[in-house]
Amino acid sequence: MKIISTFYSLLLISSSVIAQQNYTPHSCGGGASDDNQLTGLYSCNGGPTSCRAFLIFKSKPPYDSVPSISNLTSSDPTQIAVANNVSVFSFFSPNTPVVVPLHCSCVARFYQANASFVLSQSHTYYIAATEVYQGSVTCQALKFANGFEELNLRAGMILLVPLRCACPTGNQAGIGVKFLATYLVGNGERVSEIGEKFNVSKKSVLEANGFSEEDDPNLSPFSTILVPLSTEPSSSQIKLPSSYTANLRGNESTRNIYVEIAKGAGFFLLAIVVVAFAFFLIYKTRAKGMDSKIDKNMIRKWTPPADLRVEIASMDRVVKVFGFDDIVKATRRFSPKNRVNGSVYRGTFGKKMKLAVKRTRMDAIKEVNMLKKVYHFNLVKLEGVCENHGRFYLLFEFMENGSLREWLNRGSRKERQSWRKRIQIALDIANGLHYLHSFTEPAYVHNNINSSNILLDSNLRAKISNFSLARVTERATGASVLTTNAVGAKGYMAPEYKETGLVTPKIDVYAFGVVVLELVTGKEAVSMEGGREVLLSSMKHNIGDNMEVQLAGFIDSNIKETQKMEFAKLMVKLSTACLNQEPEQRPSMGKVVSSLLKIQVHLQKLQLLTLLYGDRHQYEERIEAETNVEL
DSSP, X not given: OHHHHHHHHHHHHSOOOSSOOOOXXXXXXXXXXXXXXXXXXXXXOSSOSEEEEEEEEEOBTXXXXXXXXXXXXXXXXXXXXXXXXSOTTOBOOTTOEEEEEEEEEEETTEEEEEEEEEOOTTOOHHHIIIIITTTXXXXXXXXXXXXXXXXXXXXXXXXXXXXXXXXXXXXXXXXXXXXXXXXXXXXXXXXXXXXXXXXXXHHHHHHHTTOOTXXXXXXXXXXXXXXXXXXXXXXXXXXXXXXXXXXXXXXXXXHHHHHHHXXXXXXXXXXXXXXHHHHHHHHHXXXXXXXXXXXXXXXXHHSOOHHHHHHHHTOSXXXXXXXXXXXXXXTTTTXXXXXXXXXXXEEEETTTEEEEEEEEOTTHHHHHXXXXXXXXXXBOOEEEEEEETTEEEEEXXXXXXXXXXXXXXXXXXXXXXXXXXXXXXXXXXXXXXXXXXXXXXXXXXXXXXXXXXXXXXXXXXXXXXXXXXXXXXXXXXXXXXXXXXXXXXTTXXXXXXXXXXEEOHHHHHHHHHHHHHHHHHOOOSEEXXXXXXXXXXXXXXXXXXXXXXXXXXXXXXXXXXXXXXXXHHHHHHHHHHHTOSSGGGSXXXXXXXXXXXXXXXXXXXXXXXXXXXXXXXGGHHHHHHHHOOOO
């Protein structure tokens, strides 16, 4: 603890400079000579407190696809796809520079972009920093961000990963620098070569990293260097050796050929099977003297409905078609012991793969049609489909911690004590909705957001499920959809939806506001008090000017942190904005995400400062000044 206190003391007394950042060679040992080496992060040196930044990550299995890199860096897969001109399911050839957009924030006078990482048995700080994150985080930053000693690391631990990033200073902005890209230095790379890759001068790169114009520095592998840019980087702008580009085109052509061959072979084999089976039926019926009466229903039962076959054939990503016998075996004949909730069952396929099997009706085609077009870390992933005698079965990734409602009722007491977990859950939901509203084509309204449709994985990361009521909305015009049959969970439906059937993204915002209140209070959206139903959303009407006194009786008693009231006020303030009776007065999910990111950074600052100063009341003014947040 003494070492940690010393670290934070040095961290906080470091001077705020106006100059460029200083390059820090890779080091996982001691002997740090300045704050940069001590923290492993770039200083907040007079620029903005937050900005859009970029990490140039080099693809390497298993982190060689948009989803895997997005998960590793806790970034938006859609933004990665756009920056690299690929789809959200694309894989990259080894050592391809991948542009990863980040939200960079100043936390306790050092810039960082937060990610999280689950340790496996073989991971150490050194392996996580160098082999997994390629130097985009340092051993020192991992140690001090998490507080665990090296020998105390265990498989399953979740590490906070402060990725290195920075915002331009006022001086840099004055000469046209709008973004700083964090480039991961490889073995033997020189400053001039790095500048050429981004079409920027060697001088500008040297100045951005604290070198003099005369320097020709030796750069250390697994370190980072900042590249000043006037425009957002894209993979197409990063120059690669011609031999590499030719090889990449060759690989892509070969892959495309294989894909086409595979498609052709698949259709050819399917045709053979269909024809052979048809001849078998004809032969069998003729043998019984019924050659003029072939049972067409037998063929219909054997093949999936035409509409579903079309949907499966046109899917943008591979979704496996499961056999009904496999599902029966995996769910133990839909045993009550395998029932998760309602018509959802847990199934074990093979030795280890667990999936959630959802029994549904013929209208599943609509849900499949949507799910084939969307992909985001915070949306539950469709893994497979099945049809048997007119009943559909959709197979999704299995979420170990069940629904948010279940977790609030009976989750781990220790985990429920933490504001950090609850804020991250809210941010995950908001990111998923922001993706549906703003980044899909067409745009979607979920139309059934509630705490039972928010599922939690083994790391308590939240994902939105149940898209059966989702509706298309026109993003460009802001047009809405009218429905004569308003359906949804009681307590979550926006007033305009109940009254007129008006479907817009703002009904998701309203429902999200109710979920935020559930995270603050632990209460259900609808409860019985004195023999009558009480809506949780009405809580905002019971809170007057003296919010702190009013909130004291509402906050979930499981929350034990000293900052309990402060974050309750911030979260209720956000919820109140989302629950505005007028749809146009509610914030967009983009603004909600921005507010939650500020709250998350505020929490990190406050926890860090409280750890440093110990007695909060002794340093009340200093802490308030350091952690002030405006939503």
